[in-house]
Amino acid sequence: MSQGPFLRPSTCLHDVHVNPSWKGGTTVSSTVIRNITALSSQLAYSAHFVGNTVTLSNRYAILSNGAISGLLFVPDLRTNDACNRETASHVPLNVARQADLPPMNYHLIAIAPWVSGRCAEAYMNAARSTPVRAFLFYQAGSGSALPPPSDAVDWQIDSTTDWMGQSSWPVYAVSGMVGEVLMQHLSLYSGNVTEAPFGSNITDRFLADPEDYLRIWTELDVGTSPSGFETWVYFLIILAVFLAVITTTSLLMHFVQAWRRVGLRRRVAAGDVNLEAMGITRLTVPRSHIQQYPLYTYHYEPEAASPPIIPGSPGPARTRSRTLSGDLAKSSAASRAARSATVSELGLSSPFTASTAATDYQPTCEICLEPYENRVTVIRELPCGHIFHPDCIDQFLGANSSLCPVCKASMLPPGYTPRITNAMVRRERAIRRLRGQVEVQEDGDFVGSGGPRGRWAATRNRLFGRNKDKPSLNSIDSTELQETRPVSKPSERQKRRGSRPTEPQSQEPTNTLAEGRMRELAGFEPDFDNTGSTRWQRMRTRIFPGFS
Amino acid sequence: MASQNKRIAKELAECTTSPPAGITITLPNDSDLHRWHVTLAGPDNTVYAGGQFGLIVTLPVDYPFRAPVVTFATRIYHPNVTNDSLGNVCLGPLKAENWKPSTRLAGVLEAVRALLVEPQPDDPLEARIADEFRQDRAEFEKNARAYVVRYAKGPVKFDAAVGAAAAGAEAAGGAATGAAVVRP
Structure with missing residues (x-):
C-alpha cells in the first residue's frame, strides 16, 4: 500500500x-x-x-x-x-x-x-x-x-x-x-x-x-503518476545543468580565445610573428603598398668575370655589377652589402637567417625566368633587394603571398595585421610549443627557459621521460618554425640547419604519443585552403573555439 | 597566364636539353605543359640502382606561385613515399609553406633523386618502412631491392597513377580559380 x-x-x-x-x-x-x-x-x-x-x-x-x-x-x-x-x-x-x-x-x-x-x-x-x-x-x-x-x-x-x-x-x-x-x-x-x-x-x-x-x-x-513526474523533473534538471555547463564552457573558451587573438595580433603587428612564414595562413600585400616599392630600369655593366648563370648556386663574392637608375641606388647599396650571403638551396634553409646571395647580380626574373634587357626592362625592387618584373611581382604579392619569392622576407607593411582567426591562434600556439621544445632540447636547459613555454616543455619532459640529448623533431626543426624573433643560440642553430638536408639524423625512434599530436597540430594541410572540415567539426569549433 | 606558360616551356627546354643526372622528361600530351612524365633511373650504389621509376609532375595553373605536385607512378619501397598506388612523396621544398616561385623543377627533380640516395626516416610517410630503415637496414635493403625487381624493371608505365595525379591537378586548379574569384 x-x-x-x-x-x-x-x-x-x-x-x-x-x-x-x-x-x-x-x-x-x-x-x-x-x-x-x-x-x-x-x-x-x-x-x-x-x-x-x-x-x-x-x-x-x-x-x-x-x-x-x-x-x-x-x-x-x-x-x-x-x-x-x-x-x-x-x-x-x-x-x-x-x-x-x-x-x-x-x-x-x-x-x-x-x-x-x-x-x-x-x-x-x-x-x-x-x-x-x-x-x-x-x-x-x-x-x-x-x-x-x-x-x-x-x-x-x-x-x-x-x-x-x-x-x-x-x-x-x-x-x-x-x-x-x-x-x-x-x-x-x-x-x-x-x-x-x-x-x-x-x-x-x-x-x-x-x-x-x-x-x-x-x-x-x-x-x-508520481514516478513519471519525478523522472521528468530529473530529466529537466539534468538537461538544464548540462546546458549551463556547455554555455559556461563555451563562453569561457570564447573569452580565452578572444584574449589569445588579441595577443597574437599584437605580436603580428610588432613583427614578432610572421604568420605566412610559419605556414599558418596565406597573406597578400595591399596593392597600394606594392606600388610603393620603387621601379627602376635594369642596368647591368658586365665586368671581367662572367657571372654564373644559375642563381642560388654558391659562388665567391661578386662585385656589384648591377646599377640602378635614380638616386635610390646609393641608399640601398649599404643595406645590401650588409646582407648575409648564405645560399638557400631549394628552400630548405631558413629564409630569415640565410637570405640568398645574388642580390647583386640578378639577370633574370625569378618568377617568369625571363632575362632582363639592359637599359630596357623596368623592374621593381623589393626591400630585400630582389628585383622582378612589376607584372610578375605585383600579381604574386597581390594575390598569392606576402613573402619575397626568393628569400621569403615578409613584404607586409609594418604594423599590418590580417584578421586573426581562432585557427591561426591554434596553429601558432602549437608551433610555438614545438619550437619551445626544440629550443629546450638544444639548450639542454629547460628549467631556465621560463614562461609558460618552458614550463610546458619541462612538464612534458618529465611526463614522457625524454632524452634531452636526442635531437628528435629534426624534421620539424627550425625550417618550419621560423620566426623573425632572434633565437637564443643562433650559431648552434645555424650549424644544425646547415647540416640538415644531407646528414642522416638520429636513429632513435622518437614517436611519443604527444609528439605525434603536436606534429598533427602543427601540420600545414588543413588551414592553407581551409576545406574538408565537416559540418559537425565547424559547429564544434564555433561552440568551443580553441578545442583541438 | 601566357608568361607562366612561357616559364614552364623554358624550364622544360632546360630540363630536356641538359637534364639532371638520370632523368628524362616527356610530355604525355604535347599541348598540355602542366603534366610531365619523368623517368628517373635509380641512382648507382643505392638499393634502387637498376630500376626505372616513373614520376608524374603536375603543375598547377598558377604554377610558379603554387608548388607542383610530384607523385611516383612506379611502386617504390621508401620511407618518404607512400607504399600504395598513389605514390605521394614528402618533399620539403614542395610543401606549401616552403615553396618559393624561384624554385625550379630541375631542382625539385634533383631533390627527388637525392631522396632516393638519402632517405629521410625522420620525416616519414611510411612509418613502418622508416623504422625498418633505421633498425634493420639489411631487411630494408632486401625489401627495396625486391620492389625494384618487381615493379621498376622494364619500361615505365605511367597509367597506374594517372587517375590520382589527375585528381590532384583538378584540386589544385580548383583552389587556384577560387582564389582568383575571391581577390579581384
Whole structure:
C-alpha cells in the first residue's frame, strides 16, 4: 500500500446523469448519457471535494486525462454475509446497486464503508465481478478529517490473501463525511427520474422520459503518476545543468580565445610573428603598398668575370655589377652589402637567417625566368633587394603571398595585421610549443627557459621521460618554425640547419604519443585552403573555439 | 597566364636539353605543359640502382606561385613515399609553406633523386618502412631491392597513377580559380 506524497489534491465530481433510453435492458444500444449538472446545477446534484483522498493502492490505475471516472454504486454482498448486517446502518437500503445500473460495460466506481477488514474484503470480492475502475472506502463517522495514511492500522486486513494483487483496480479512501454524503445521494439517485429530487423539473427541462434513470457519475482526479513526474523533473534538471555547463564552457573558451587573438595580433603587428612564414595562413600585400616599392630600369655593366648563370648556386663574392637608375641606388647599396650571403638551396634553409646571395647580380626574373634587357626592362625592387618584373611581382604579392619569392622576407607593411582567426591562434600556439621544445632540447636547459613555454616543455619532459640529448623533431626543426624573433643560440642553430638536408639524423625512434599530436597540430594541410572540415567539426569549433 | 606558360616551356627546354643526372622528361600530351612524365633511373650504389621509376609532375595553373605536385607512378619501397598506388612523396621544398616561385623543377627533380640516395626516416610517410630503415637496414635493403625487381624493371608505365595525379591537378586548379574569384 502506498500513500500520499505523490497524490495531488484530489477532487470528486459527482454529476447526475440521465439515461433517457434505457428501459430495463431491452434498448441497450441506444443508451445515451447526458450530463445534467452541466446544464443546470440548480436542479441536479453536484459536489466538488478537494484534497480529501488518500491512496490505499494505486495499482492498475487507468487514467484518462489524469482522472478515473465512472458511475458510482455499492457492490452487492452475498445475502447471507454478516457484513450486510454490520454495514446496514451506513448503507441505505435504496442505494444504487449494480442492478440499478445499465447492463452495459460502463466504467463503474464502487463505494463502501470500512467497518472491518473482513467486510472490506467482502466488498472488494463482490466488486470483482463488475467492471469497476476504482474503489472508494470511507470510515463512517470519522468526520471531515483526512483519512489515515495507507499504512495505518485502520486499513489492516487480517487475511493471507493478496487483496491488492487480486483487485484489478486502485483503492482510495475518502473522509467519512464525504463518504456519507456520497452514500446519501446514492440512495436519492437510484430510481428513475421521477423519484429523484426535482425529478419532475428535470423531466420538463430535459425532455427526459419519466422512466429514465438518474445516476451519480464520479470523477477521481488523481493527477499523473508520481514516478513519471519525478523522472521528468530529473530529466529537466539534468538537461538544464548540462546546458549551463556547455554555455559556461563555451563562453569561457570564447573569452580565452578572444584574449589569445588579441595577443597574437599584437605580436603580428610588432613583427614578432610572421604568420605566412610559419605556414599558418596565406597573406597578400595591399596593392597600394606594392606600388610603393620603387621601379627602376635594369642596368647591368658586365665586368671581367662572367657571372654564373644559375642563381642560388654558391659562388665567391661578386662585385656589384648591377646599377640602378635614380638616386635610390646609393641608399640601398649599404643595406645590401650588409646582407648575409648564405645560399638557400631549394628552400630548405631558413629564409630569415640565410637570405640568398645574388642580390647583386640578378639577370633574370625569378618568377617568369625571363632575362632582363639592359637599359630596357623596368623592374621593381623589393626591400630585400630582389628585383622582378612589376607584372610578375605585383600579381604574386597581390594575390598569392606576402613573402619575397626568393628569400621569403615578409613584404607586409609594418604594423599590418590580417584578421586573426581562432585557427591561426591554434596553429601558432602549437608551433610555438614545438619550437619551445626544440629550443629546450638544444639548450639542454629547460628549467631556465621560463614562461609558460618552458614550463610546458619541462612538464612534458618529465611526463614522457625524454632524452634531452636526442635531437628528435629534426624534421620539424627550425625550417618550419621560423620566426623573425632572434633565437637564443643562433650559431648552434645555424650549424644544425646547415647540416640538415644531407646528414642522416638520429636513429632513435622518437614517436611519443604527444609528439605525434603536436606534429598533427602543427601540420600545414588543413588551414592553407581551409576545406574538408565537416559540418559537425565547424559547429564544434564555433561552440568551443580553441578545442583541438 | 601566357608568361607562366612561357616559364614552364623554358624550364622544360632546360630540363630536356641538359637534364639532371638520370632523368628524362616527356610530355604525355604535347599541348598540355602542366603534366610531365619523368623517368628517373635509380641512382648507382643505392638499393634502387637498376630500376626505372616513373614520376608524374603536375603543375598547377598558377604554377610558379603554387608548388607542383610530384607523385611516383612506379611502386617504390621508401620511407618518404607512400607504399600504395598513389605514390605521394614528402618533399620539403614542395610543401606549401616552403615553396618559393624561384624554385625550379630541375631542382625539385634533383631533390627527388637525392631522396632516393638519402632517405629521410625522420620525416616519414611510411612509418613502418622508416623504422625498418633505421633498425634493420639489411631487411630494408632486401625489401627495396625486391620492389625494384618487381615493379621498376622494364619500361615505365605511367597509367597506374594517372587517375590520382589527375585528381590532384583538378584540386589544385580548383583552389587556384577560387582564389582568383575571391581577390579581384
